[in-house]
Amino acid sequence: MEEAITTTKITALAGGVGAARFLRGLTRAVPAETVTVIGNTGDDSVMYGLHVSPDLDIVSYTLAGIVDTAGWGIAGDTTHALTQIAGYGIDTWFTLKDRDIGTHMARTNWLAEGMTLTQITDHIRTSLGVTARILPMSNEPVRTKIVTLDGVTRDFQEYFVKRRHSEGVAAVTFDGARAASPAPGVMEAIEQADRILVCPSNPVLSIGPILAVPGIRETIARRREDVAAISPIIAGAALKGPAATLLPVVGAEATPTGVAALYRDFCGTMVLDRADAAQASRIEALGVRTLVTQTIMHSPAEAELLAKEILQL
């Protein structure tokens, strides 16, 4: 069985913290070099002049084993730059620590020199010793925007970090998505993978932008039988973040069934937690197979077990 797994090429669609935790297990379950991650760049933004790619960095830092316990940033990092900025009276609601700032300075420098986000992301992950491939979904800017119930359009980080996703949301848009194209390697990674996994990330905010890049959703749909998604919703709630409140915004129930309904055109299997076992029949009725297991990952070892179980389907 192990041997069958090690020869498999796996492509995973990923957001931030939840995805990274699963990917840490996946890259323990199979040789990391057989894994290609397609990362969300809808959360990218320019902060203090620096190009920040939160989800790509979370995945890189996590797989490099240097991620902070918060799930993002670098463990043991310092806040000297931010303290200086705060001393100038600037509201430093977006936390950037010093070593992490180095990553953003390098990225910004390379972008100014004409390197693509694909090249930059590859350079960062290899420098950090990560053997899994990490691809941005697109090299063109796609920017997730939140339209609040008050009719205000907010940049993603302002909604998510500054206002701690506390506002009612009327709509989510992905500015630039229609004009964007998949980054080099993305379509091949989908077409050539033996298995395609959708990480337990926010279906609206994290997986949504990836699927909004023209061509990606359709290409994954042609691989539907080989696609498995892990529900980020367990017992009606997200472990982290506003997935449960955002699913209804796109007309979906905040349950694994709701996620399956959103994904059914491209996803053949939904992986759901035992807490939601009762929903399996509803999901199957949508034409989506189910795997009911423990999806909460308390440790890399548990994430590895979850990955193995999915790959053995």
Place this chain on the structure above:
Amino acid sequence: MEEAITTTKITALAGGVGAARFLRGLTRAVPAETVTVIGNTGDDSVMYGLHVSPDLDIVSYTLAGIVDTAGWGIAGDTTHALTQIAGYGIDTWFTLKDRDIGTHMARTNWLAEGMTLTQITDHIRTSLGVTARILPMSNEPVRTKIVTLDGVTRDFQEYFVKRRHSEGVAAVTFDGARAASPAPGVMEAIEQADRILVCPSNPVLSIGPILAVPGIRETIARRREDVAAISPIIAGAALKGPAATLLPVVGAEATPTGVAALYRDFCGTMVLDRADAAQASRIEALGVRTLVTQTIMHSPAEAELLAKEILQL
């Protein structure tokens, strides 16, 4: 005598380290709020996406009492961001430390928000508790470029920091200067000052860009009798930097007499070191009065003495 000094308005033209050391003494000799500094921005550049204003920051940090013993940067600062950048294989020849990076991030952020360099510089110095006014020479970009003897045009920092001003120089240009205008307050500071001082900065690289902004040199020239310049050249050498090798590039001797010849149209008095006392008669023959004294400043107290001696002229 003290009282006469305290009621005087003083405007000083300043480059980086040498100027800052003199200004620290000047602001001990007179109430700092009576001093207006016009700072060189020809060395400004974008590093890793961040707008760096080396000379303005050196003056602000020095007058705030937080400058590093190197003469630039913030004392006790750390290099965590730079270490991260170096880990990505980037040649980190331009040292930016973490707290200092905070300053550049704040400046870059404010520029993106539409604030002027004048407003930003004022905000930084007041946040740091500096009571002397610090004005950039211009809010338009003026960029000092070095044409080497090999015919290569280099950005200033590449010539000065990366290559440690080791190359032969054919010419120095100030890109953008012709289209630039003095920043708000600059012309008034020159017109309304009781005394105008030219700090002991590189006449070509530090004072040159200020004088290249249309209108500034002519306006100072109208105040010629109230202008005193401190020679940055002592016994044929600069205490720091390539002034001695650059003066011949603009046709001037690398002596206080050479500096006086460059400045004679706008400068009524040249302050030179006792080591160069023999040059006084040559300088006087150019129509420039002289003050021969100790111009090397080993301490803020010595800088204060020098400032007092000049103001008592």
